[in-house]
Amino acid sequence: MQLQTLAREPRSAGPGTHLARRTVQWREILADIRDAALGTILRKLSHDRNCLSEEAVAVRTERLPYNLLKARKHVDFFGQFTQFRGLSVIDIGCGYGDVAIGLAKAGARRVVGVDLDPLRIDCARRNAEVEGVGHIASFECLDFVTGWRRPETFDCVLSIASFEHILDARQCLGKIYDCLVPGGALLTRFGPLWLSPYGAHMFDFTRVPWVHLLFSEKVVLEVRREVFRPGQAAARYEDIVGHLNRITVSRFRRHATAVGFEPRVFRVNPEKDTKWRGLLRPFNSLLNATPGLRELGAFTLLAVLDKPADSSGIKAPTSRHASARFSQVESGCL
Numbered sequence: 001m002q003l004q005t006l007a008r009e010p011r012s013a014g015p016g017t018h019l020a021r022r023t024v025q026w027r028e029i030l031a032d033i034r035d036a037a038l039g040t041i042l043r044k045l046s047h048d049r050n051c052l053s054e055e056a057v058a059v060r061t062e063r064l065p066y067n068l069l070k071a072r073k074h075v076d077f078f079g080q081f082t083q084f085r086g087l088s089v090i091d092i093g094c095g096y097g098d099v100a101i102g103l104a105k106a107g108a109r110r111v112v113g114v115d116l117d118p119l120r121i122d123c124a125r126r127n128a129e130v131e132g133v134g135h136i137a138s139f140e141c142l143d144f145v146t147g148w149r150r151p152e153t154f155d156c157v158l159s160i161a162s163f164e165h166i167l168d169a170r171q172c173l174g175k176i177y178d179c180l181v182p183g184g185a186l187l188t189r190f191g192p193l194w195l196s197p198y199g200a201h202m203f204d205f206t207r208v209p210w211v212h213l214l215f216s217e218k219v220v221l222e223v224r225r226e227v228f229r230p231g232q233a234a235a236r237y238e239d240i241v242g243h244l245n246r247i248t249v250s251r252f253r254r255h256a257t258a259v260g261f262e263p264r265v266f267r268v269n270p271e272k273d274t275k276w277r278g279l280l281r282p283f284n285s286l287l288n289a290t291p292g293l294r295e296l297g298a299f300t301l302l303a304v305l306d307k308p309a310d311s312s313g314i315k316a317p318t319s320r321h322a323s324a325r326f327s328q329v330e331s332g333c334l
């Protein structure tokens with residue numbers, strides 16, 4: 001296609017412009033050849049065992065029952081930091097609603113689950129009714145950042161495996177702060193973080209670590225479409241269904257500081273890395289301990305952030321004190 005364009009190039013432009021345009025076109029052709037070669041390599045390093053059409057995804061979601069084990073795991077884990085009994089909780093990026101339903105069963109007074117995927121919200125609503133907690137757990141299908149407008153406040157905000165998907169993480173943290181009561185807390189755990197080996201979330205079809213740093217965005221997303229989700233065309237990681245916002249530990253810390261949260265827990269890699277039976281662990285530990293390379297070994301982030309009890313809805317100004325507080329509580333293990 002581009003070779004044809006090159007052949008049909010009008011000869012009226014001046015020699016300088018003409019040369020510059022030809023150089024650009026040759027560069028594009030070479031980039032296409034490089035991408036085709038890299039695409040072939042990545043295809044060889046990928047599999048299509050999880051390939052599903054959009055219809056098949058919908059059918060699968062429709063049949064998903066409440067996942068008790070998953071709910072218990074998260075409710076118990078976050079229960080270390082907050083007693084949910086009697087609290088009002090909002091779960092942002094609630095997915096199929098398992099944790100929200102689990103919280104309702106664990107004695108939360110009121111739970112609202114928010115997710116922008118209508119299939120997941122339908123599944124959550126249905127399972128809440130089946131589990132007999134539909135009167136406690138309700139679900140809203142919307143983008144929390146752009147669509148949540150209720151004046152309601154909550155004792156606690158939970159967000160699991162979602163912060164790397166929420167496009168405007170800074171604004172999201174601001175909205176979370178606003179919908180917390182003074183003294184309330186955000187509890188979140190998410191990842192893989194962008195610069196970690198699986199930060200591109202392409203693990204459903206390839207195990208190549210740092211695939212997004214080794215291959216261009218165009219190549220990765222083309223192969224993704226071919227072998228994983230043929231119904232999803234995306235030109236950027238931000239555009240894939242569910243989105244990816246390229247968040248890192250330092251970016252999240254900066255946003256949370258700017259919003260005025262007081263960190264109680266800020267822990268990189270709260271669980272040991274079990275991928276490849278822990279073979280990567282020594283390597284990750286080395287990365288984690290090396291300034292400048294730390295983000296490459298930062299898989300997940302656990303944060304418990306408090307809205308100060310004396311905040312009365314007024315955001316604290318960004319200050320050195322706030323960043324110092326993050327450094328004091330920050331920890332990381334591998």
Ligand SMILES: C[S@@+](CC[C@H](N)C(=O)[O-])C[C@H]1O[C@@H](n2cnc3c(N)ncnc32)[C@H](O)[C@@H]1O
Nearest residue numbers: 093094095115116117143144160161162165166
């Ligand atoms: C990886 S899933 C995690 C779901 C669930 N928390 C869990 O642990 O199974 C991330 C979810 O975030 C949702 N999401 C992404 N951006 C969102 C936004 N701006 N508002 C609400 N939900 C969002 C996606 O639709 C997706 O269901």
